[in-house]
Amino acid sequence: MSARVVVAGIGSEYRSDDGAGPFVARRVAELVGEAVDIGPLGEPLDLLGRWDGAELAILVDATCSGAAPGSVAVHDLDALVVPRAVVGSGRDDLAAAVAGSGSGASAVRTEASTHGIGLAAALAIARVAGRAPRRVVVVGIEGREFGFGVDMSPDVVAALPGAVRSVLEIAGLEIAGLEIAGLEIAGPGIGP
């Protein structure tokens, strides 16, 4: 049986660039060869119960870290110290996890993600409860506009193919079968 891999897009398709994560994850599902329409995860907390026991979880999320809009950054959280966190400080997330690397930060506060309860917290809870994926990789796409609306900024739209390729590469190096948001996709695998 192939290793279980979860690909999830986090964000709202009705908040402009926040729709980048769900868009990329859905496109990955299409490319893998199955007509699987994934549900966007509004909150990283939604991962709990869905990524349990996965060998690899690839999370695609819009960020607002101050980088140039449209830049794509890949973070392997397995290699990072996730700060004890900050479930409550409201803005912890990807960059909190990243910024906390090696610093042992206990209250890192950033605005890197658009989500109130962050990935760092969801991952910390899952780890303590023994339900975390072995490896978590975040593909972050820097957004520009997060107001209500269904159109993404041109910079972000231009970055989407690269983000899709990143996800496929990360998954393809690891697996022969791909699971999208909890749905197993039987197949020959992707990538090399």
Add this chain to the structure above:
Amino acid sequence: MTHRRQSADLTIEVPGLARVEGEGGLRVEVRGGEVVSVALNIFEPPRFFEGFLRSRSFEEVPDVTARICGICPVAYQMSACAAIEDAFGVTVDGRVAALRRLLYCGEWVQSHALHVYLLHAPDFLGCADAVELAQLDRAAVQRGLELKRVGNLLMEAVGGRSVHPVNVRVGGFYRAPRPEDLRALLEPLRRALDASLATAEWVAGFDYPDVEGEYLFVALRPDGAYPIDSGPVASSDGLETTPGGFAELVVEEHVEHSTALHARLAGRGAYLTGPLARYALNSASLPEIARQASAAAGLGPVCTNPFRSIAVRAVELVFACDEAIRLIERYEPPDPPAAEVRPVAGVGHGATEAPRGLLLHRYAFDAEGLVREARIVPPTSQNQLSIEDDLRRVVVASIGAGDGELTARCEQAVRNHDPCISCAAHFLDVEVERS
């Protein structure tokens, strides 16, 4: 932090509560030992969606509104379907109604498990957050996560997937689940029922502040059943009306401190929806096992202590698991899985019980079934005035407390009602500035 305190003067300001679907703030002002103003400002995403829906087909409405809340998509789908069917004069088959109720049970289980274990329980156990709770009591958090997982499984089996279910359509479902697929959930649900009973016992041991609120409760009150997906709207002061009649009574007002609308009942004022209201108006309709859980949790037939809402949610977890088991044991696939739907020009209303409270939808359609007007009244906007009343009581009762404790109490007072923003568990970054 921005408390400003001069002897008995105090200002609590919470500037921004970041979250995609909930942004807001809190300001409490105390002068001369008196609370002079409490302003809770919770941003409401439905306003965008009301505009977005105009000129779209009725068939799009359930899926679009499901995106308003990542935690309770089923509630939005069910209220939308009920309103559209009301407008078009569609009556759904009893088996479709039972399947909808089953899907809704899944949402209650996952949402209540999330709130009880990860958002609310840390308040009672001296933990800063759910991560700390997981370190303190790993078994409890595992129990909560397992409950959430079973709720998700149920949503997937009926709704096609647990995030924004795709199997829901106006008139019913695209396909009826196979009986064997639902029966496979009985064993996990029976374990979830045990876990829910354990939850009720667990929260019974918490230490609750001795606070009683004065609430006008509003909830659905179906005849002889605990409310989820249908029923007339009732209040604790004797109102009983249809969703359409209720919509006429709900007055939404712009208030100075907020971009959101605050709801009140015409001629009555602030009111509260949600678990406390459902329970107060319907506890006699709970099944025996939930009534036992209620007794074990130390609840009477009515609970007005907002801090004990966690116990009511635990009882509703028991109810939802038990109800799901009952519905699966009696399940017969609806055939066809959806009623025929023919649009006609008209207005329709739908009200169902989201985990956080009554969710009202109203739509006006043209003869082609295009939305002419949409109105969505979520539980959080209905509860805002009552939450502000709670905050006023908490600040008065805790005025002598230190900054940290007062902040914690304010946070908890908001979290008692599980507004959408409470997804950011300890979101009130209250700051104190003394002069």
